[in-house]
Amino acid sequence: MITVAAIDDDRMLLDGLRTWLAPVEDVRLVQVAATVDGYLDGLGGADAPRVVLLDLNLRDGSDPADNVARVRAGGGRVLVVSAVPDADGVLATIGAGAAGYLTKSHPLDVLVEAIREVASGGSAISPELAFVLSRDARADRPRLSPQERAVLTAYASGATLAAAARRAGVAYGTAREYLERVKRKYAEVGRPTRTKLELADRVREDRLDLGGPGR
Structure with a gap:
């Protein structure tokens, strides 16, 4: 119920x-x-x-x-x-x-x-x-490339970084670099993402799983 x-x-x-x-x-x-x-x-x-x-x-x-x-x-x-x-x-x-x-x-x-x-x-x-x-273009939303979005959404959904790399079609080291870029970009707009849970929060808040274009 x-x-x-x-x-x-x-x-x-x-x-x-x-x-x-x-x-x-x-x-x-x-x-x-x-x-x-x-x-x-x-x-x-x-x-x-x-x-x-x-x-x-x-x-x-x-x-x-x-x-x-x-x-x-x-x-x-x-x-x-x-x-x-x-x-x-x-x-x-x-x-x-x-x-x-x-x-x-x-x-x-x-x-x-x-x-x-x-x-x-x-x-x-x-x-x-x-x-x-x-179409949200608020200043507190970092501009993420399609590859960064792909790694972020896969990883934040619960996948390991290795699995996120496979889903995004990139090497493990590349996925790790993308994820570090994502964290830096969010920190630069005052929305730190220190943990996997915080990354999941950013995906939900910014609706990055809607399949919209990378920005």
């Missing part, structure tokens, strides 16, 4: 969400709140739901990226839901660690599939929003 919470200040939407999800056998809405504070208070020390649906713009004026970070700190994986495909919102919330971003225009079955994907440890990004991410 996938437990879900929803944070949205639209009471009608929350009531509708309860009704819509009720027939879905593997998804259970266990908590709703109008603010992140209300959600965190409602946990009361209990385990967080596996997936938290978070409205992009709450009426309390809270910062979307900060909201994502706070929900993640509480233990939930975040799926941002927005009324509009806001490019800045996509970039900010994914950068803060959201595992997905959907607009409210999608039908319920798309939302349910996104919840399942996020609950399983994956990400849920619609094609049009994936394009936004692939």
Whole structure:
């Protein structure tokens, strides 16, 4: 059973969400709140739901990226839901660690599939929003060559460096050099990658696994 919470200040939407999800056998809405504070208070020390649906713009004026970070700190994986495909919102919330971003225009079955994907440890990004991410040219994203990206994504996915080299079609020594370049480039933009886990975080934050062009 996938437990879900929803944070949205639209009471009608929350009531509708309860009704819509009720027939879905593997998804259970266990908590709703109008603010992140209300959600965190409602946990009361209990385990967080596996997936938290978070409205992009709450009426309390809270910062979307900060909201994502706070929900993640509480233990939930975040799926941002927005009324509009806001490019800045996509970039900010994914950068803060959201595992997905959907607009409210999608039908319920798309939302349910996104919840399942996020609950399983994956990400849920619609094609049009994936394009936004692939065009991200923020200064804190280093320019990686296609070869550097290939080694990074393979290695960060859990492969050994030798296996990453084979996947990228390069020699072990070359792959090691590429990986060191990647680490230097991230350090230069203030995003150090000292461990394999941090490298995996950078792949997720920058959506390098989307198959976009190297930059």
